[in-house]
Amino acid sequence: MKRLLVLLLLVVLSFSLLGAKDISLKIIQVFSSPERTKILENIIADFEALNPGVTIELISPPYETAIPKVNLMMSTEQELDIVEVSDWLLSGLVSMGKLESLEPYIAASTELDYLVDGVLKSARVMNDTAYIMPNAVYVKTLFYRPDIFARFNLKNPPSTMGEMMAYARYITNGKDQFGFDWRGIDPVNFMDLVVTSFFDDIDPECMYKTVDGKLIFEDPRALEGLNFYLDLYFNTSPKDSINWGFDDQVNSFVSGITPILFQDPDTTGLLNNLLTDGAYKTAALPTGPGGKAYPTFGFAGWGIPTFSKNKEMAWKFIEFFNRPENGAYFCREYGALPVDKRVYEIDPYFSSDIFAGWAQMFAHPETYPMTEYPIDNPAWGDWFRFQGDIQERLLLKRLTPEKALQEFSKFWRDAGLMH
Amino acid sequence: MNRKKGLFIFLMLVPTFSVIGFLTIYPTIKGFILAFQNYTVFTFGRVRFIGWDNFAKIFSDPEFLNIVWNTVVWISVSVFFQLVLGLGLALLMRKPFKGRGIYAGLVFYPWALSGFAIGLLWSWLLNGQFGIVNDVLVRLGLIKDNIQFLSNPDTAMFSVLLVNIWYGIPFFAIMSLAALQSIPKSVYEAAQIDGAGGFKQLVSITLPYIRPTLINTILLRVIWVMNFPDVIYGMTRGGPAGSTEILSTYMINIVYYKNDFSRASAVGVLIVLFLLVYTIFYLRISGGKELEL
Amino acid sequence: MKPRKVIFGTLRWTALSMYLLFAVFPLAWIFITSIKPPQEVYTYPIRYWPSKPTGEAYVYLFEFANFFRYFVNSIFVSMAASISATFIAMLSGYVLARMRFRGRYLLTLFLFFTQMIPAYLLMIPQFSMFSDFKLINRLSGIILIYIGLGATFSTIMARGFFVRIPETLEEAAMIDGCTRLGALFRITLRLMLPGVAAVFSFSFVNNWNELFTAALFLNSDSKMTVPVALYSFISKAGIQWNVLGAGIIIALVPTIFVFSFAQKYIVAGLTQGSVKE
Numbered sequence: 001m002k003r004l005l006v007l008l009l010l011v012v013l014s015f016s017l018l019g020a021k022d023i024s025l026k027i028i029q030v031f032s033s034p035e036r037t038k039i040l041e042n043i044i045a046d047f048e049a050l051n052p053g054v055t056i057e058l059i060s061p062p063y064e065t066a067i068p069k070v071n072l073m074m075s076t077e078q079e080l081d082i083v084e085v086s087d088w089l090l091s092g093l094v095s096m097g098k099l100e101s102l103e104p105y106i107a108a109s110t111e112l113d114y115l116v117d118g119v120l121k122s123a124r125v126m127n128d129t130a131y132i133m134p135n136a137v138y139v140k141t142l143f144y145r146p147d148i149f150a151r152f153n154l155k156n157p158p159s160t161m162g163e164m165m166a167y168a169r170y171i172t173n174g175k176d177q178f179g180f181d182w183r184g185i186d187p188v189n190f191m192d193l194v195v196t197s198f199f200d201d202i203d204p205e206c207m208y209k210t211v212d213g214k215l216i217f218e219d220p221r222a223l224e225g226l227n228f229y230l231d232l233y234f235n236t237s238p239k240d241s242i243n244w245g246f247d248d249q250v251n252s253f254v255s256g257i258t259p260i261l262f263q264d265p266d267t268t269g270l271l272n273n274l275l276t277d278g279a280y281k282t283a284a285l286p287t288g289p290g291g292k293a294y295p296t297f298g299f300a301g302w303g304i305p306t307f308s309k310n311k312e313m314a315w316k317f318i319e320f321f322n323r324p325e326n327g328a329y330f331c332r333e334y335g336a337l338p339v340d341k342r343v344y345e346i347d348p349y350f351s352s353d354i355f356a357g358w359a360q361m362f363a364h365p366e367t368y369p370m371t372e373y374p375i376d377n378p379a380w381g382d383w384f385r386f387q388g389d390i391q392e393r394l395l396l397k398r399l400t401p402e403k404a405l406q407e408f409s410k411f412w413r414d415a416g417l418m419h
Numbered sequence: 420m421n422r423k424k425g426l427f428i429f430l431m432l433v434p435t436f437s438v439i440g441f442l443t444i445y446p447t448i449k450g451f452i453l454a455f456q457n458y459t460v461f462t463f464g465r466v467r468f469i470g471w472d473n474f475a476k477i478f479s480d481p482e483f484l485n486i487v488w489n490t491v492v493w494i495s496v497s498v499f500f501q502l503v504l505g506l507g508l509a510l511l512m513r514k515p516f517k518g519r520g521i522y523a524g525l526v527f528y529p530w531a532l533s534g535f536a537i538g539l540l541w542s543w544l545l546n547g548q549f550g551i552v553n554d555v556l557v558r559l560g561l562i563k564d565n566i567q568f569l570s571n572p573d574t575a576m577f578s579v580l581l582v583n584i585w586y587g588i589p590f591f592a593i594m595s596l597a598a599l600q601s602i603p604k605s606v607y608e609a610a611q612i613d614g615a616g617g618f619k620q621l622v623s624i625t626l627p628y629i630r631p632t633l634i635n636t637i638l639l640r641v642i643w644v645m646n647f648p649d650v651i652y653g654m655t656r657g658g659p660a661g662s663t664e665i666l667s668t669y670m671i672n673i674v675y676y677k678n679d680f681s682r683a684s685a686v687g688v689l690i691v692l693f694l695l696v697y698t699i700f701y702l703r704i705s706g707g708k709e710l711e712l
Numbered sequence: 713m714k715p716r717k718v719i720f721g722t723l724r725w726t727a728l729s730m731y732l733l734f735a736v737f738p739l740a741w742i743f744i745t746s747i748k749p750p751q752e753v754y755t756y757p758i759r760y761w762p763s764k765p766t767g768e769a770y771v772y773l774f775e776f777a778n779f780f781r782y783f784v785n786s787i788f789v790s791m792a793a794s795i796s797a798t799f800i801a802m803l804s805g806y807v808l809a810r811m812r813f814r815g816r817y818l819l820t821l822f823l824f825f826t827q828m829i830p831a832y833l834l835m836i837p838q839f840s841m842f843s844d845f846k847l848i849n850r851l852s853g854i855i856l857i858y859i860g861l862g863a864t865f866s867t868i869m870a871r872g873f874f875v876r877i878p879e880t881l882e883e884a885a886m887i888d889g890c891t892r893l894g895a896l897f898r899i900t901l902r903l904m905l906p907g908v909a910a911v912f913s914f915s916f917v918n919n920w921n922e923l924f925t926a927a928l929f930l931n932s933d934s935k936m937t938v939p940v941a942l943y944s945f946i947s948k949a950g951i952q953w954n955v956l957g958a959g960i961i962i963a964l965v966p967t968i969f970v971f972s973f974a975q976k977y978i979v980a981g982l983t984q985g986s987v988k989e
Contacts, residue, residue: 067675068674068675071460071678075460075463091461092460092461092678093460095460095461095463096460096461096463096464097463097464178548184570184658184659185656185658238547238548239547239567239570239571240546240547240548240565240567240569240570241548241570242570242658242659243542243547243569243570243575243655243658243659247543248546251546251549252548252549255549257548257549378461381676381677381678382676382677384676385672385676385677388658389660389661392658392659392660393660395659396572396659396660398660
């Protein structure tokens with residue numbers, strides 16, 4: 001009888017202990033895809049196993065509705081403890097005042113000593129404060145199809161812009177074989193990568209400025225770069241690609257119509273699924289006449305809403321997520337660059353051929369200096385649409401490149417980039 | 420009117436109209452207010468009234484007239500062909516034939532698909548480089564070079580219209596079919612005795628009989644086509660070079676790219692005004708009191 | 713007379729078959745894509761038939777993605793909302809068609825007016841309102857919105873059907889001692905069955921396909937509906953057309969089912985009603 005009582009007491013005690021610790025976290029991601037959701041769920045399950053009494057619910061809105069949804073949820077303070085913030089969302093959420101500064105947590109953490117250079121810097125783009133902890137990095141590199149190249153006796157990937165143009169022209173027959181995989185819709189990064197490669201003095205803090213503080217669009221080298229970029233379309237890309245978004249780009253690359261593509265690492269997840277092993281590889285971005293190429297850190301990270309009731313636990317999860325084994329799993333399966341240096345050591349995948357492009361760029365920062373977009377500028381969202389419209393008019397020859405550059409510089413002057 | 424009857428009317432109407440009031444009218448009023456404010460993600464917590472500024476910005480957009488013109492083209496061409504072809508299909512399907520049920524299922528299914536799926540699907544089919552429509556046309560020898568359906572501003576509007584018509588035919592066909600079936604046979608029998616031919620029967624009996632249905636359906640359809648950007652959005656997002664931008668895609672683009680909810684609401688207000696003016700004219704011309712469906 | 717009939721017959725069949733091709737071709741293509749292995753979805757030149765047809769994409773839907781759950785949610789939401797909307801629309805449609813009272817015409821116009829309001833204008837106010845009422849991330853919230861969306865059009869439609877049914881029948885029943893409501897349910901609604909079926913099926917199809925409200929107002933994976941799930945197959949990293957195609961095919965099943973059920977009433981039923989006239 002006594003034994004039973006003790007047992008009963010123990011059970012009650014343990015229940016009440018568990019009950020007291022019961023925490024449920026809500027996380028929302030912005031780059032949902034069925035695969036990514038599965039990967040995150042697995043990491044969450046591990047975290048829950050390590051932390052009894054904690055349950056995590058993952059919210060995965062469809063990719064194209066995620067941004068308005070996060071904005072609305074945050075502004076009306078829906079129950080949320082961790083919010084994934086993309087570079088598109090950051091400035092809005094910060095000026096809304098709904099993101100907690102993570103600085104105190106970062107200062108107290110010992111887990112963050114191995115962050116890849118530049119990650120924290122790009123996280124601090126708003127008010128010099130880190131409101132998010134990047135969970136992965138996105139840098140564009142050159143994807144190419146060795147099998148298609150081989151058909152034309154091309155052995156190596158192009159290493160300069162000039163070479164890339166020559167390759168692309170050489171293989172283009174204007175009917176079912178083209179060179180460069182053009183991006184029509186939301187072309188921001190694509191155009192900029194080519195245009196800035198004609199410079200050698202881009203401001204590391206702002207892609208649209210030179211180190212001496214001038215707007216690149218007012219520099220004659222921008223005109224050269226823009227003309228070169230347009231030549232790629234007119235001579236080596238399908239006419240139809242003026243209307244292409246991500247999906248069409250991938251479709252065209254996979255079918256071999258355009259074997260030269262600039263893209264983010266998350267493309268690898270899909271390509272591994274659609275192509276046989278070795279049918280695609282990556283190489284560093286081709287350098288321009290300036291002898292350089294300027295990649296940017298695209299990033300997304302976890303933030304904690306100011307109105308969360310479980311901030312400590314939320315941070316605990318964020319730290320857990322960035323542990324090298326989790327970072328490796330997430331980045332390998334989903335296709336992104338890890339933010340923790342140790343990942344590159346523990347997982348051979350990140351030194352495989354598929355990662356050759358990024359490895360080379362990171363190993364030679366003098367040739368591939370990182371720069372940043374002015375995403376803290378409120379006009380940033382508008383810029384996507386604006387640059388896309390101008391590009392369309394350029395491709396339709398309704399606008400001269402000279403006039404286009406004037407429009408660009410006017411846009412950024414009006415947006416106060418020069419102050 | 421006695422009190423009992425009044426109470427009866429009131430009770431019968433209460434459910435529908437309270438739901439509408441709560442879920443539509445109240446938010447609409449809020450939305451109209453929003454149109455005169457400066458609500459964006461950057462002004463959160465500091466939202467204030469800014470008068471007609473949002474409207475001024477819209478009217479001073481150099482593309483605005485173009486967008487209005489596209490909207491008019493989008494609505495009138497879509498609805499006209501949906502109506503004519505849908506009615507035609509209904510007339511052809513009117514006489515029972517073997518397998519009519521299956522035929523109906525096979526041709527009416529687009530009606531059961533969501534607009535976004537249709538937009539996406541067709542943009543894939545109509546791709547100018549690797550789209551299957553081009554491939555089939557080339558193989559059949561109907562064209563020599565691929566048609567740049569969606570990337571050429573001169574054909575983009577045509578292409579999205581084609582898809583929207585494809586999407587809308589079933590709706591008109593179903594409505595017309597239902598209306599056609601309600602015409603008493605005796606009317607035609609009388610006409611046959613009088614020796615009226617097929618075409619004459621169509622003009623003098625069929626069309627007048629289903630006229631009220633058509634008048635209503637057209638009115639509603641115009642409103643829906645105006646407010647239904649999914650097909651265009653899935654196919655071109657309003658491009659290339661604004662050639663398929665209509666008021667409702669313009670509104671979405673403002674939300675997505677500018678995060679400016681107030682200016683988007685102002686476009687919404689313009690859409691409502693546009694439709695109100697249209698409805699008033701339409702009812703005048705078509706003889707308003709016949710409203711029924 | 714005879715050769716003319718032959719010509720008309722031929723023309724009719726040609727037109728019907730051509731339209732069939734035009735209508736069916738995209739569906740056929742989605743279906744073929746849905747049974748392709750992923751490596752053959754994007755081949756060039758285009759592959760018209762998979763080397764080995766496979767059910768991979770369908771298995772993926774139900775095993776990898778939680779599609780069955782979304783399917784059940786969608787059925788529940790669409791049924792609940794359509795039945796409610798149809799019911800209240802019958803009441804108001806009847807009154808607007810039958811009773812003579814001041815403001816009748818205005819109320820009908822008002823219904824048309826509510827159709828003019830673009831969904832995007834309502835989005836933000838509705839969201840903050842639902843947030844105040846704690847209706848975010850609840851299927852009941854979505855059902856409520858769908859009733860609101862459906863009630864208007866359903867009332868317009870129901871009213872149209874009531875207008876067509878001769879009043880004399882009801883009056884006769886009322887003389888026989890029926891109350892007005894009794895006459896409505898016993899006589900008119902029976903004649904209205906085709907109308908009820910039409911109103912219901914329209915409302916069902918709209919709810920079944922509704923995407924933006926559901927994507928915005930629902931959070932949990934366990935509450936997701938089919939269109940939201942389909943939309944989720946479009947990611948930052950592109951579209952898997954074989955899977956999306958399989959999803960579209962599956963999503964068509966209930967609407968086709970509802971339609972073929974309703975069609976019997978819509979098309980055949982109305983004839984009966986009028987013949988008896």
